[in-house]
Amino acid sequence: MSGRGDGGLAQRLVAVDWQEVSDGLNYSGCAVIPQLLMPQDCQALAALYAQPEVFRSRIVMQRHGFGNGEYQYFGYPLPDLVQGLRTSVYPHLAPMANRWYEQMGLQPRFPAEHADFVARCHAAGQQRPTPLLVQYEAGDYNCLHQDLYGEHVFPLQMVVLLAQPGQDFTGGELVLTEQRPRMQSRVEVLALRQGDAAVFAVQQRPVQGSRGSYRVTMRHGVSRIRSGRRHTLGIIFHDAT
Ligand SMILES: O=C(O)CCC(=O)C(=O)O
Ligand SMILES: [Fe+2]
Numbered sequence: 001m002s003g004r005g006d007g008g009l010a011q012r013l014v015a016v017d018w019q020e021v022s023d024g025l026n027y028s029g030c031a032v033i034p035q036l037l038m039p040q041d042c043q044a045l046a047a048l049y050a051q052p053e054v055f056r057s058r059i060v061m062q063r064h065g066f067g068n069g070e071y072q073y074f075g076y077p078l079p080d081l082v083q084g085l086r087t088s089v090y091p092h093l094a095p096m097a098n099r100w101y102e103q104m105g106l107q108p109r110f111p112a113e114h115a116d117f118v119a120r121c122h123a124a125g126q127q128r129p130t131p132l133l134v135q136y137e138a139g140d141y142n143c144l145h146q147d148l149y150g151e152h153v154f155p156l157q158m159v160v161l162l163a164q165p166g167q168d169f170t171g172g173e174l175v176l177t178e179q180r181p182r183m184q185s186r187v188e189v190l191a192l193r194q195g196d197a198a199v200f201a202v203q204q205r206p207v208q209g210s211r212g213s214y215r216v217t218m219r220h221g222v223s224r225i226r227s228g229r230r231h232t233l234g235i236i237f238h239d240a241t
Contacts, residue, residue, distance in 0.1 A: 025096055030176050032198055045160075067143040086235050126152055126238060131235050131236065138227050140224070147236050159220075161197075176219070
């Protein structure tokens with residue numbers, strides 16, 4: 001993971017079809033980037049979970065009613081690959097975020113580079129890093145939620161599945177719900193493979209209706225892990241208070 005720098009990642013990012021990601025986000029509020037990380041990167045990242053010095057805090061989900069399982073927030077400086085992913089994916093998502101905000105009539109506009117957006121978060125007191133590693137064991141789950149950590153919100157986030165479904169764990173699907181005004185909710189289940197990244201709306205997204213656009217509210221969670229152990233990397237682009 002570290003020896004190679006992020007050369008491999010840079011190459012894989014060039015191969016991503018960002019138009020397809022944008023189309024998926026506009027159509028359903030989520031998109032999958034297949035095989036963003038190699039299996040060895042996934043394993044190396046999952047192995048970091050056992051190194052507490054890499055993290056700033058550990059959350060046991062059942063203590064907060066968030067579900068069952070645990071996660072740790074990385075501390076600054078982030079591991080190379082996590083920092084690399086956060087800064088190199090952001091510039092592709094910022095134009096999509098800006099289009100959404102324009103359609104929703106919301107004010108903030110997102111700068112082209114992640115460093116400038118993070119500087120905005122830090123100036124507002126959101127200074128703690130939010131990228132995280134999640135670890136679930138059999139029986140664990142993650143309740144539907146939104147990852148909001150203060151006034152500044154980047155409206156898209158990413159999850160990378162580090163474990164191999166069927167091999168390392170069964171069950172444990174990433175689930176997204178979309179709450180539409182005066183309508184019943186819609187769900188999307190993302191069957192990720194190891195190394196796949198899911199990009200999805202943090203909180204709200206615009207939907208084009210016959211009479212202009214309206215906002216829907218999104219939440220995400222993880223269904224119960226039936227067996228084994230599941231690790232994911234979460235990349236949230238805003239920092240926390
Ligand atoms: O484990 C997952 O698939 C989702 C974790 C999560 O909620 C997040 O990264 O924000
Ligand atoms: Fe989350």
